[in-house]
Each structure stands twice: as C-alpha cells, then as structure tokens.
Amino acid sequence: MSQRVAVAVRNATVANRYRYIPSIPGWFYSFVPFKVATGGSSVLVSLYLLELGGSASTVGLTFALASLASMLGALFWGRLSDRTLRRKPFILLGFASVPVFLALMAFVKTPGQLIALNTVYAFFLASTLSVPIALVLRSVRKHSWDYGIGKFNEVSGWGWVLGLVLGFFLSRFLTIPQLLLTFAAISVPSIFMGKAMVREAPVYINRRSIAAFGNYVVEKARYFPSFILHTNFSLPRELRWFYLAFFLFWVSAGLYFPQMPVLLTERGFGREMVYLALIANSAVAALNYTRVSMNMGENKGSTLGKGLLLRAGAVVTVMMGLFVSPVLLPLALASYALAGYSWTFIGISSTAIVSEKAGEKEKGSAMGTYNVISSAGYITGSALSGALISGVGFGGAFGLGLLLLGGSLALLRR
Incomplete structure (x- = not known):
C-alpha cells in the first residue's frame, strides 16, 4: 500500500470515528426514577413550609441554606470521589438519600424541622451533581463528551418533567405528606438499578482539561447551577x-x-x-x-x-x-x-x-x-x-x- 493510500485510509477512519454517534449507556436510565422523585417533590418543600405556618422569609432562608449545602456538598463529594477514584458509591448514596429524607420530611411538625432536614438532604443529594458527570466522561469517548453530557442531562431532564406532571395529577388527591411518601417510594428503584447498571470507573479525571461545558440542562426548580465539576x-x-x-x-x-x-x-x-x-x-x-x-x-x-x-x-x-x-x-x-x-x-x-x-x-x-x-x-x-x-x-x-x-x-x- 502506497503512503498516499495509507494516509487516505487513516483520514477516512478518523472522519468516520467522529461521525459515529455512540449508544446511550444503559446506566443513564437508572437516574429516571430518581429524577421523577426529585422533580415531583421539588415544589413540596416550599408549599409544606407555608402549610406549617412559614412565610416568604422562611422560604427564602430555606432556599439559601439548601443552595449553600448543595454547593458545599458538590465540592466535597466531587473531591472525595477524585481522591478515592470511585464514582458508583457516591451515586448510590445520592439515590438512597431521596427515599430516606423525603420520608422523614413527611413527619415533620414545624418549619424549623423541615428546614434542617432539607438542608442536610441537599448536602447528600449533591453527590449526584458532579460525580455522575465524571462517570459520563468515562462512559463515552473523548470526542463524544458533549454528546454524552447532553444525552445524560436530556434523560435526566425529561425524568424531572415527568415527576412534575405526576405531581400535578396526584396533588388533587393526596396531601403533601402523602405526596412526599409517594415520591420517596418512586425513587427506590433507582438504588437497585444503579447497583446493577452502574459500572465503576476507577480512572482519574483531570477536571482542568475538560472543555465540554455547554451541553447540559439545569432542570432544578431552584435553578441552582448544577454543573459543578x-x-x-x-x-x-x-x-x-x-x-x-x-x-x-x-x-x-x-x-x-x-x-x-x-x-x-x-x-x-x-x-x-x-x-x-x-x-x-x-x-x-x-x-x-x-x-x-x-x-x-x-x-x-x-x-x-x-x-x-x-x-x-x-x-x-x-x-x-x-x-x-x-x-x-x-x-x-x-x-x-x-x-x-x-x-x-x-x-x-x-x-x-x-x-x-x-x-x-x-x-x-x-x-x-x-x-x-x-x-x-x-x-x-x-x-x-x-x-x-x-x-x-x-x-x-x-x-x-x-x-x-x-x-x-x-x-x-x-
């Protein structure tokens, strides 16, 4: 084979590689029950605070504390994940926090109890913000990072919307504590799906070298920036x-x-x-x-x-x-x-x-x-x-x- 032909074959191979659209990793779908539950319950904290006698000031304080806990939690879990070179345990931790804390919220009696629980909940839930993105980057090839991040957040985003739609219909028949318990139960399958489908990727991700910032969806009702990588x-x-x-x-x-x-x-x-x-x-x-x-x-x-x-x-x-x-x-x-x-x-x-x-x-x-x-x-x-x-x-x-x-x-x- 001549040198010219060899170069042409190599260039064609590279071109085909970049035209290739990778399949969606199956573990993306383990986030669906989790996102349905967190999306559907996202509005309930504000409404429950008002029902328990809180005010606009109470709601503002609750969101501020939860956002602070979420920011600190994302940084903490992200760094701990990098140090241990583990991803799966932190994702499962975030999955497990949903049924535990939503169920506990259903039994609070005062705004102060709900604020405290929600703040701790936000800290543990933050393990599902930065850690999964690192796993996405290990699940697809480097030239497909944008695609992988976009698809992961597309699946998550529509799960969030589905949770809101479900909450819209169920809110006509259930009280807020009953809704919290319902969404707690809906989130449980994510734990087992994650355990079976998520594969550990014990490879260090150099976060400074990642330039794939653009293709993500922020679907949280708080609109708190969730791409803390x-x-x-x-x-x-x-x-x-x-x-x-x-x-x-x-x-x-x-x-x-x-x-x-x-x-x-x-x-x-x-x-x-x-x-x-x-x-x-x-x-x-x-x-x-x-x-x-x-x-x-x-x-x-x-x-x-x-x-x-x-x-x-x-x-x-x-x-x-x-x-x-x-x-x-x-x-x-x-x-x-x-x-x-x-x-x-x-x-x-x-x-x-x-x-x-x-x-x-x-x-x-x-x-x-x-x-x-x-x-x-x-x-x-x-x-x-x-x-x-x-x-x-x-x-x-x-x-x-x-x-x-x-x-x-x-x-x-x-």
Whole structure:
C-alpha cells in the first residue's frame, strides 16, 4: 500500500470515528426514577413550609441554606470521589438519600424541622451533581463528551418533567405528606438499578482539561447551577466584569424563583397551579435547549444578551400580574415559561464564554470560579427575597431583580 493510500485510509477512519454517534449507556436510565422523585417533590418543600405556618422569609432562608449545602456538598463529594477514584458509591448514596429524607420530611411538625432536614438532604443529594458527570466522561469517548453530557442531562431532564406532571395529577388527591411518601417510594428503584447498571470507573479525571461545558440542562426548580465539576478557582482579567455581571444575574434569579410558589399560594391558587407553572418552565427549557445550542455558532455574546432580555421579560410579565390580579395566573405561567426559555440561551452561552475567554490552562479553574460566584449570587438573592417581600412586597423584590438584570446587561456590554 502506497503512503498516499495509507494516509487516505487513516483520514477516512478518523472522519468516520467522529461521525459515529455512540449508544446511550444503559446506566443513564437508572437516574429516571430518581429524577421523577426529585422533580415531583421539588415544589413540596416550599408549599409544606407555608402549610406549617412559614412565610416568604422562611422560604427564602430555606432556599439559601439548601443552595449553600448543595454547593458545599458538590465540592466535597466531587473531591472525595477524585481522591478515592470511585464514582458508583457516591451515586448510590445520592439515590438512597431521596427515599430516606423525603420520608422523614413527611413527619415533620414545624418549619424549623423541615428546614434542617432539607438542608442536610441537599448536602447528600449533591453527590449526584458532579460525580455522575465524571462517570459520563468515562462512559463515552473523548470526542463524544458533549454528546454524552447532553444525552445524560436530556434523560435526566425529561425524568424531572415527568415527576412534575405526576405531581400535578396526584396533588388533587393526596396531601403533601402523602405526596412526599409517594415520591420517596418512586425513587427506590433507582438504588437497585444503579447497583446493577452502574459500572465503576476507577480512572482519574483531570477536571482542568475538560472543555465540554455547554451541553447540559439545569432542570432544578431552584435553578441552582448544577454543573459543578470544577473545584479550582481563578480570576482571569478577561472575565472579571463577566463574573460580576453573573453574580447580579444569579442574585436576581434568587429573588425570583424561590418566591413564585409563595406568590401563587398566597393569591389563592392550589398546588396544581404551582406544578403547572413548573412544568411550563422545565418543558420549555428542555424542548429548546438543543435548538439554541445548534444555532448559537459564534454569536455567544448576542445569544447571552437575548437570554437576559428574555429573563427581564419574564420578570416584567409577573409584575404586570401583580397589578392586574384577574390575569395573575396566566401571566405567572407565561413568566415561568419565559424564564425557562431564557435559560436555554443563558446557560449555553455563559459557559461557552467562560471556556473561550479563559486561557487553555485556566479553563477548569475559571469554570470553578463561575460556579462558586453563581452559587453565591443565588444564595444571596434567596436570603434577601423573603426580607424584601416582608418589607416592600413582591413588587419590590421582583423590581430589584429587574434592576439587577439591567445591571448585568450593562456590565456585559462594557
């Protein structure tokens, strides 16, 4: 075989390899019962707090503490997984935490007990945030990392939506404690499926070398950043204004998301309507994620700007409902849908910008900084939201969120 023919054969082999679409690893589906349970129960903590006598301040504090515990837990379990070179035990730990803590929540009697349980629950549940991504990267070839991460989160995201739909129908017949016990039971199969299907991958993942940031779906009702894979931090000069802008964005998100169920509940709407709003939010995001990702191209900045404008539109929409009470419900549903749609632009473009702006050796640490700053902003916004609503009402809290979004846009343009 001539040298020219050999080169042609090698090039064809490489090309075919990159056109190859890998099959979905079977263990991805072990997350479905787990995601159905966590999605369906995601709204219940807020509603149960209100039923037990809590207020908007209580809900804001609960979300802030849970988000802090989730951030610390993701960093803790991720590093422990790297040190031990084990993935499976931490995934099973997260699976097992769902039936245990949801069942315990069904028997609490005071808001304080529920807050304490939910905070500890968030810490253990965080083992399912960063650790599975490392396992995904060991389950598919390097050139298919984006595909693998995208498919894993697609399966998880639709499981989350299915849980919300199930909660919507069951909430008509069951009390909140009964719903918690139901979702606790639904999550149990994930433990056995994970034990049978997840294969250990005792190989070290160099997190600093991973540039596959863009294709993930954040389906949590809290919109807490869940792609916490990187645990090193840096502050590249090119990203300082970007980080500040996103801190403001996440403070705004913390002022909005935790309090929307409180708003609907206080205005007399039942659990079904809260579930319906969350279904609109999550389903719109999941439906548009791939399309936005494929169409973004090199226009990352304009994609991000469009997402922030859509988020501002979501806040304006719900504020209109505050002043025109008869149309509050349809406007709140539209606001939630817009918020979900906006995240498809914001989530993809922001992580791509961090990856692009950071130096080659700083990609991992730059993403770690992004996650911590985002988390800190959301925690701050959640903690402030309750106090603001108690003092100046929902209009004041959402108005501040709108101003912060404007500040975020201004800093990004700078």
